[in-house]
Amino acid sequence: MSNKKPLNLTLKVWRQEGTDRRGRLETYKARGISPDASFLEMLDVVNEGLTLAGKDPIAFDHDCREGICGMCGAVVNGRAHGPQRGTTLCQLHMRHFSDGDTVVIEPWRARAFKIVKDLAVDRGALDRIIQAGGYISVNTGAAPEANALPVPQAAADQAFDAAACIGCGACVAACPNAAAMLFTGAKIAHLALLPQGRPEAARRALAMVAAMDGQGFGNCTNEAECEATCPKEISLVNIARMNREFLKAALVSEER
Amino acid sequence: MTLDAKIPGGPLSEKWDRYRFDLKLVNPANKRKFEILVVGTGLAGASAAASLGELGYHVKNFCIQDSPRRAHSIAAQGGINAAKNYPNDGDSIWRLFYDTVKGGDFRSREANVYRLAQISNQIIDQCVAQGVPFARDYGGQLANRSFGGAQVSRTFYARGQTGQQLLLGAYSALSRQIAQGRVTLFPRREMLDLVVKEGRARGIIVRNLVTGALERHGADAVVLATGGYGNVYFLSTNAMASNVTAAWRAHRRGALFANPCFTQIHPTCIPVHGDYQSKLTLMSESLRNDGRVWVPKTPGDTRAPRDIPESERDYYLERKYPSFGNLVPRDVASRNAKSVCDEGKGVGDTGLAVYLDFSDALKRDGRPVIEKKYGNLFQMYEKITAENPYQVPMRIYPAVHYTMGGLWVDYNLMSTIDGLFVLGEANFSDHGANRLGASALMQGLADGYFILPATIGGYLAGTPLAAISETDEAFRHAEDDCQRKTERLLAVKGRRTVDDFHRHLGRILWDYCGMSRQNEGLEKARGMIGELRAAFWEEVTVPGSAGSFNQSLERAGRVADFLEFAELLVIDARARQESCGCHFNEVYQTAENEALRDDEQFCHVAAWAYAGENAPPQFHREPLVFENVALSQRSYK
Numbered sequence: 001m002s003n004k005k006p007l008n009l010t011l012k013v014w015r016q017e018g019t020d021r022r023g024r025l026e027t028y029k030a031r032g033i034s035p036d037a038s039f040l041e042m043l044d045v046v047n048e049g050l051t052l053a054g055k056d057p058i059a060f061d062h063d064c065r066e067g068i069c070g071m072c073g074a075v076v077n078g079r080a081h082g083p084q085r086g087t088t089l090c091q092l093h094m095r096h097f098s099d100g101d102t103v104v105i106e107p108w109r110a111r112a113f114k115i116v117k118d119l120a121v122d123r124g125a126l127d128r129i130i131q132a133g134g135y136i137s138v139n140t141g142a143a144p145e146a147n148a149l150p151v152p153q154a155a156a157d158q159a160f161d162a163a164a165c166i167g168c169g170a171c172v173a174a175c176p177n178a179a180a181m182l183f184t185g186a187k188i189a190h191l192a193l194l195p196q197g198r199p200e201a202a203r204r205a206l207a208m209v210a211a212m213d214g215q216g217f218g219n220c221t222n223e224a225e226c227e228a229t230c231p232k233e234i235s236l237v238n239i240a241r242m243n244r245e246f247l248k249a250a251l252v253s254e255e256r
Numbered sequence: 257m258t259l260d261a262k263i264p265g266g267p268l269s270e271k272w273d274r275y276r277f278d279l280k281l282v283n284p285a286n287k288r289k290f291e292i293l294v295v296g297t298g299l300a301g302a303s304a305a306a307s308l309g310e311l312g313y314h315v316k317n318f319c320i321q322d323s324p325r326r327a328h329s330i331a332a333q334g335g336i337n338a339a340k341n342y343p344n345d346g347d348s349i350w351r352l353f354y355d356t357v358k359g360g361d362f363r364s365r366e367a368n369v370y371r372l373a374q375i376s377n378q379i380i381d382q383c384v385a386q387g388v389p390f391a392r393d394y395g396g397q398l399a400n401r402s403f404g405g406a407q408v409s410r411t412f413y414a415r416g417q418t419g420q421q422l423l424l425g426a427y428s429a430l431s432r433q434i435a436q437g438r439v440t441l442f443p444r445r446e447m448l449d450l451v452v453k454e455g456r457a458r459g460i461i462v463r464n465l466v467t468g469a470l471e472r473h474g475a476d477a478v479v480l481a482t483g484g485y486g487n488v489y490f491l492s493t494n495a496m497a498s499n500v501t502a503a504w505r506a507h508r509r510g511a512l513f514a515n516p517c518f519t520q521i522h523p524t525c526i527p528v529h530g531d532y533q534s535k536l537t538l539m540s541e542s543l544r545n546d547g548r549v550w551v552p553k554t555p556g557d558t559r560a561p562r563d564i565p566e567s568e569r570d571y572y573l574e575r576k577y578p579s580f581g582n583l584v585p586r587d588v589a590s591r592n593a594k595s596v597c598d599e600g601k602g603v604g605d606t607g608l609a610v611y612l613d614f615s616d617a618l619k620r621d622g623r624p625v626i627e628k629k630y631g632n633l634f635q636m637y638e639k640i641t642a643e644n645p646y647q648v649p650m651r652i653y654p655a656v657h658y659t660m661g662g663l664w665v666d667y668n669l670m671s672t673i674d675g676l677f678v679l680g681e682a683n684f685s686d687h688g689a690n691r692l693g694a695s696a697l698m699q700g701l702a703d704g705y706f707i708l709p710a711t712i713g714g715y716l717a718g719t720p721l722a723a724i725s726e727t728d729e730a731f732r733h734a735e736d737d738c739q740r741k742t743e744r745l746l747a748v749k750g751r752r753t754v755d756d757f758h759r760h761l762g763r764i765l766w767d768y769c770g771m772s773r774q775n776e777g778l779e780k781a782r783g784m785i786g787e788l789r790a791a792f793w794e795e796v797t798v799p800g801s802a803g804s805f806n807q808s809l810e811r812a813g814r815v816a817d818f819l820e821f822a823e824l825l826v827i828d829a830r831a832r833q834e835s836c837g838c839h840f841n842e843v844y845q846t847a848e849n850e851a852l853r854d855d856e857q858f859c860h861v862a863a864w865a866y867a868g869e870n871a872p873p874q875f876h877r878e879p880l881v882f883e884n885v886a887l888s889q890r891s892y893k
Contacts, residue, residue: 018805037532038640044755045532051753051799051808059807061322063495065535067636068420069326084639091639116466117805120322124443127323131435135428136387140307140705143378143385147342150396160389160414163421167325194387 004035007094010102011046013058019114019122025104035095039082040065040072042094059118067091067231070166073173074119075106080170080229088168088231108169110178112216123169125215126183132211133204134187136196155193162190162241164232171226171234177218182226184212185242186234192245202253205245259512259863259878262666263367268884269349272371275667276710280717287312290716291475293460295447295502297324299419299697300680301481302426303704309433311709316473317430318445318462320497325427328483328495329700332419333540333633334403335411336383336697338376343400347408349373354885356695359405359585360660360688361837361853362887363515363861365880367667368685372695375702380412382705386425390414401629403693404541405585405892411694416540416633422697426704445471446810447502448738450478450509450676453730456721457506457676461734465810468803470735472726477675477712480506481704484659484681486519488818488825489770490762492656493525493538499814500821503663503682511671512863512876514664514684516821517829520691520838521771522657523589526640527609536655537640539612540633541693544582546617546626547650549573549589551610555600561611561649572596580892587690587838587851588892590654594771595849597653604651613649654771658696660687660838661828664863664878668711669703672863674719677712679703684861689837742802745812750795754812757792761785761815761822769829773841778830782823789819824864824873831875834858846889855887 009030016023028050033042040062047057063071067088074089076082082092097103107115112125151159163186171182188205191197197204220239227236250256264275282290290313294305297319305317319327341347352373357364380398384390390412391399400409414421433439444465451459451474459474485500486492507513524539550571552564572592574581584592593610596602603609618626623646627634634645641651662684669677669685680700687695725731768774768781792815800806835844835851836858844852853859861878 034530034532036529036642038534041532041534044534048753048755051797052751054799056799057808059805063321063326063497064328064331065496066331066537067639068331068417069321069328069495070323071321071326086635087639091636093639093642095642120805123322127325127431127441127443130428131431135432136385137432138382138385138429139310140303140382140429140709141378143381146340146380146384147397149384151392152396153392153394156389156392156396159387160421163387163389163424164417166420167323190389191387194389196385196387 004095005099006032006034007097007099009033009097012102012104013118014106015058015118016115018117023115033094035093037094038065038090039076039092039094040090059120061120062090065090068166070168073108073168073170075108075173077104080108080173081231086231086233108173110172112178112180113169113172123167125217126167126169126180128215129180129184129208129211130187133200133207136191137200149195151194159190159193162186162193162234162238165234166232168231170229170231172217174225174229175218176223176225177221179220180212180217181220181239181242182230182234182236184208185238188245189238189241192241201245202249202255205242205249206255209242209246257672257865257876259664259876260666261365261878262668263365264667268366268370271367272374279710279714282713282717284312288314290314291316292477292479292712293318293473293475294479294481295460296327296481296483297427297430298327298329298481298483298680299423299426299700300704301327302423302430303701304479304481304679304708305439306426306429306433307705307709308712309436309438312438315433315439316442316475317439318442318447320444320446320465322443324430324441324443325424327423328498329423329697330420331495332697333416333538334542335401335413335418335694336379336422337403337410337694338380338412338698339373339410340377340380342398343409345408347410351408352376352410355406356686356692357688357885358890359692360690361851361890362688362859362882363836363880364686364688366882366884371707372686372699372702375706376698378706379698379701383422383425386428388414388421388425401542402545402583404544404583404589405692413542416542416630419697422701426701447482448505448813449734450506451730451734452509452673453724453728456674458724459726459731461731461738463738466805468801468806470738472731472735474724474726474731476716476721477677479677479679479708480663480682481679482682484662485821486656486659488761488822489656489765490758491528491533491536493522493536496535499817501814501817504817504821506663506671506673506676508866510673511676512664512865513661513824514861514863515661515828516825516864517769517832517839518660518689518837519656520586520658520660521590521654523586523593523654524612524652525655526637527604527606527651527653537636538655538657539637539650539652541586543612543630543633546629547582547612547614548616549582549610549612551596551601551603561613570601577892584892585690585692590771591840593654609651609653611649612652614645615649618646658691660684660689660691664861668714669708670711670715675715677708679708689839741813741816742809745796745798745809745816746802748793748796748798750797752795752797754796754798754808754815757788757796758815758818761788761819764788765822765825769826771840773829773839775830775841775843778826782826782830785819785823785826792816792819827873828862828864831862832858850890859887
């Protein structure tokens with residue numbers, strides 16, 4: 001742990017009381033912040049001060065604070081989850097900022113994500129994409145012996161890489177079209193890469209892509225901002241895999 | 257009250273099969289007539305909701321986060337145990353059962369643990385079929401690794417993100433049922449009370465966290481899968497929203513709380529480094545497969561770790577426990593870390609840390625192998641500490657991690673309130689006084705996929721249940737109680753924040769009811785908790801209103817319940833005049849400083865009944881009967 005001097009920062013934070021209310025940026029001072037504190041711990045300190053001053057603390061979603069639940073996220077100085085690559089907001093530490101910095105903090109912005117309050121948004125649209133087909137249809141108790149179906153190690157590893165998505169929505173927030181292609185592609189790819197996922201691959205690709213469009217997400221124009229911002233570094237290859245699965249399904253499958 | 261655990265007769269290995277055969281069944285066509293509420297969407301809750309939906313029940317599933325996929329099961333790193341014996345190293349259902357009972361220091365039920373070990377294999381089958389990307393070897397077969405408290409490799413894993421992958425598997429099954437209309441999802445809802453009518457659980461009151469509205473949900477049965485209460489210590493490895501409220505409210509309505517003092521302090525966490533800190537981060541126990549734990553031999557040695565020669569290092573776990581070495585169970589590893597730090601041999605700025613060193617493993621296996629096994633953990637460590645564990649040893653210290661205690665349940669996983677079932681970490685049943693690594697995921701999924709779906713049918717088929725209306729008096733009363741508590745919290749308008757109280761409470765528990773406990777300290781803590789609770793209701797400040805998205809109010813309600821619950825935790829610790837597993841009362845130890853049980857007097861489950869706001873809780877005892885294993889002093893030497 002470093003022993004650097006505490007930081008004093010100026011925050012410009014998006015405040016919005018509810019979904020249908022007008023929002024605005026408000027300015028706060030964050031004083032005496034330890035460089036070893038996480039970004040969310042810095043917000044905790046600011047919120048303690050606001051509470052004691054009789055003001056409304058900044059609402060933000062967060063839970064595990066270990067970078068795995070996908071609950072947290074905000075656009076920090078124009079970057080979803082802030083400046084550090086492959087890092088969720090809760091794992092971004094203040095040592096990456098300098099004393100005197102101004103930090104602009106805004107919620108994810110996308111048509112499909114309504115603002116709930118301040119930095120908290122409704123990401124239910126991502127759940128609805130999964131509900132459209134992001135699963136293998138196997139009831140509890142219907143599974144064969146686990147080692148009956150060998151899975152080549154490379155396929156298992158690639159499936160894992162895609163399955164590591166935490167559903168935070170940063171890819172959508174970073175995309176100029178507010179597309180959810182990386183999110184959807186990662187799930188389609190995860191299941192399509194595994195032999196267990198093949199029987200439903202065509203139906204899944206068609207249904208999930210339709211749900212993605214239906215929820216109000218945009219299209220992909222190959223900006224690759226999603227991959228650059230993804231805290232789990234999910235590869236763009238998964239969008240290509242999704243397109244391949246979708247085209248196969250739409251052109252030659254029984255499900256078309 | 258007599259506590260009947262309803263453990264079936266017959267030989268241990270046949271109990272579950274026989275019992276399932278004896279359970280009444282609900283006709284498939286009748287299942288849709290039953291409404292079941294499942295609170296929580298972690299491994300236990302999501303797997304239960306999905307499996308009940310598949311069976312045809314009508315299920316409502318509630319979660320506190322914005323999506324069911326965020327439940328804290330997601331943060332489990334290392335793995336899930338199963339008795340598959342794929343490595344052919346001598347594992348069996350019996351051995352998994354025995355290791356778990358022994359690891360729990362003989363304070364769990366034989367029949368429950370045996371059933372857990374039996375089901376472990378089906379869980380792996382189920383998860384693989386769902387597409388969980390477990391680690392595999394070159395031949396495409398599933399890979400295994402070792403975990404603490406076992407000498408076989410029985411842990412299945414998905415890099416350091418096993419909990420995430422298993423939860424996403426259960427979430428996908430749940431999502432399928434939601435799409436089919438059999439499960440209705442209620443995200444951003446917090447359960448504030450249980451509705452009991454005529455002695456049976458018939459519904460819940462939840463707060464819609466977006467609008468602040470209180471909602472009534474009636475049902476034929478209620479399933480709590482609301483996790484553990486580790487956050488009573490403020491600093492823990494739990495997620496920020498993890499809390500005791502649902503369990504505590506059920507307790508206040510009549511559900512007994514069992515063994516609350518059994519709180520697991522996990523040995524390998526990133527040490528505390530500042531008073532702004534909001535939580536502690538676990539470094540998976542799987543790291544102890546390849547990392548070696550050591551401290552300098554000389555107290556106060558401040559040299560950099562690389563400058564300390566081998567001869568001046570104390571690999572204390574390997575020295576004291578040659579057969580298990582760095583893989584001793586968690587309670588043993590934690591206590592030893594504390595005692596070397598107490599001797600002044602701790603490292604780092606605070607002296608409250610020990611080294612977990614990978615240099616031998618890196619030399620032996622090379623960086624790519626280590627990176628493949630633990631890459632994400634090393635990366636997480638570096639992000640938090642700004643130190644590279646490939647170059648310098650990790651510094652670790654124990655932290656509150658898991659709670660073996662929980663609501664008392666019988667063999668059906670039903671609490672002392674009829675129709676209230678409790679699953680996963682929220683119940684107390686399977687881990688005794690210490691949980692072995694990679695067993696929490698196993699238990700959560702066993703409860704949700706396989707046990708509850710069978711036993712709840714027995715309850716529903718065998719119980720006459722009148723229709724319940726959400727306008728019923730019982731709902732109005734419960735809702736009024738919630739409303740009053742909220743109004744009271746908002747009305748205090750004091751000058752101390754909720755977090756301030758929570759931090760203070762955590763400090764009391766950590767100091768007096770943590771890794772090591774003394775009677776005087778426990779009594780002192782009890783007084784301090786009472787004073788802190790009184791101060792809370794006079795000095796807390798909760799901004800905002802009840803009718804809106806108000807995270808301060810959410811936290812205030814949880815901390816108010818922690819302040820009540822903490823006293824029960826301390827009372828339970830004081831009452832158990834022995835040491836066992838995680839519960840270490842300094843009076844009761846062997847000559848070698850190991851926990852000394854008193855099987856004559858304390859071979860039981862301590863189950864507490866709520867007796868009113870300022871009345872001491874009533875003690876009930878479920879004797880533990882061991883017919884298949886001999887109680888012995890645990891030895892990992």
